[in-house]
Structure formats: structure tokens, C-alpha cells
Amino acid sequence: MEKVLYITANPKTEEDSFSKAAGNAFINTYKEIQPNDEVIYLDLFKEYVPQIDEDVFSAWGKLDAGSEFNTLSEKEQKKLARLNELNEQFIEADKYVFVTPLWNFSFPPVMKAYIDAVAVAGKTFKFTEEGPVGLLTNKKAIHIQASGGFYSEGPAAEMEIGHRHLSNIMKFFGVPSFEGLIIEGHSAMPEKADEIKENAIARAKDAAHTF
Numbered sequence: 001m002e003k004v005l006y007i008t009a010n011p012k013t014e015e016d017s018f019s020k021a022a023g024n025a026f027i028n029t030y031k032e033i034q035p036n037d038e039v040i041y042l043d044l045f046k047e048y049v050p051q052i053d054e055d056v057f058s059a060w061g062k063l064d065a066g067s068e069f070n071t072l073s074e075k076e077q078k079k080l081a082r083l084n085e086l087n088e089q090f091i092e093a094d095k096y097v098f099v100t101p102l103w104n105f106s107f108p109p110v111m112k113a114y115i116d117a118v119a120v121a122g123k124t125f126k127f128t129e130e131g132p133v134g135l136l137t138n139k140k141a142i143h144i145q146a147s148g149g150f151y152s153e154g155p156a157a158e159m160e161i162g163h164r165h166l167s168n169i170m171k172f173f174g175v176p177s178f179e180g181l182i183i184e185g186h187s188a189m190p191e192k193a194d195e196i197k198e199n200a201i202a203r204a205k206d207a208a209h210t211f
Contacts, residue, residue, distance in 0.1 A: 102147035134174020148187025
């Protein structure tokens with residue numbers, strides 16, 4: 001049995017979100033194919049995802065100086081405990097499904113906060129004399145991203161940094177298999193929006209068979 005972490009970063013419902021509609025089709029199909037696998041749902045807009053802020057840096061500094069965890073302030077303890085929880089959950093998973101919209105050429109800020117939470121030296125990567133080395137070398141990931149315009153090719157492709165950033169992070173973590181299921185154009189071509197969604201759902205179901 002494998003653990004699949006299904007991570008969404010979209011405040012919209014499945015009816016209003018192209019990425020969520022495709023994501024749900026993907027994970028439901030996957031569960032039919034792999035009924036013994038455990039799927040853990042993580043809705044970042046509903047979960048507590050601490051940002052790396054003054055409290056976190058202060059707490060890290062105190063611990064590095066030799067302080068005990070129970071001597072940290074209540075806020076520091078709460079944030080560090082949650083960051084550690086998110087990191088451990090991420091490491092324990094075997095597969096990752098990221099589902100996001102493209103907002104202002106990237107993903108929603110809560111996804112960046114989540115990436116910061118799980119990017120921990122010694123856990124998901126390590127530093128060596130030759131440079132950083134990823135530690136998640138036995139994982140698999142897919143990113144389902146929807147955008148109203150077209151950013152997968154042509155001059156606009158340089159502006160897209162959501163999928164590209166996540167791709168770089170997976171490489172940094174050492175994840176050997178990372179796919180992208182890109183949905184686009186439903187705002188640019190509203191008359192074809194239903195067709196685009198139906199096609200995305202079909203592609204998502206197909207992708208689940210090989211994940």
C-alpha cells in the first residue's frame with residue numbers, strides 16, 4: 001500500500017474550478033485502480049500552513065543556541081510543531097498530486113508557504129560539497145494546473161512560473177518522476193470552455209492509469 005498526498009490550493013468549488021474538476025477525476029479514477037492505497041487530502045485553503053516569519057526564525061535561532069522546545073513561546077511552539085507535522089507528512093507520502101490554478105503567472109501564495117514548510121535541509125534535501133542533493137528519490141508527482149489563458153508555448157510561456165517552479169522544486173527534492181497536466185484557454189475561448197473541461201477530465205482519468 002502506498003500513501004498519496006492530494007494537495008489542492010484553490011478556494012473555488014469543483015463546479016467553478018477547472019483544475020479541481022480534473023483533479024477530482026484524477027484521484028477518483030486512481031482510487032478505483034489502486035483501492036488499497038491511502039489517499040490523504042490536504043486543502044491548503046482550509047489547513048493551517050504557517051509562513052516562515054519572525055516567530056519561526058526566532059524559534060530556530062533559540063533551538064540552534066541550545067534551548068529546549070518547551071522554552072519557546074506559545075506562538076513559536078505552535079508554528080514549529082505544525083511545520084514539522086507538514087514536513088513529516090510530506091516525507092511519509094509516496095506520491096504527490098498538486099492541484100492549482102495559475103494566478104498572476106504562478107500558483108496561490110498558500111502553495112508557496114506549503115513548499116517552504118516542506119523544504120527542510122536534512123529532510124527533503126541535503127547540502128554536500130558538490131551542492132544540494134534531493135532526498136526524495138523514490139517518490140512520484142503530478143501537477144494539475146488550469147489557466148484561463150495560454151501559457152504553455154509561445155512568448156507567454158516565459159511568463160508562466162507556477163508549473164515551472166514546482167518542477168524545479170521536485171528536481172531539488174530529488175523526485176525522479178514529475179508530470180504536468182496543463183489545462184488552459186477556457187477564459188480566452190469561453191465558447192469552448194465546456195469542451196476544454198471535458199477534455200481535461202478525460203486526460204486526467206487517463207493519467208491516473210499510469211500514475
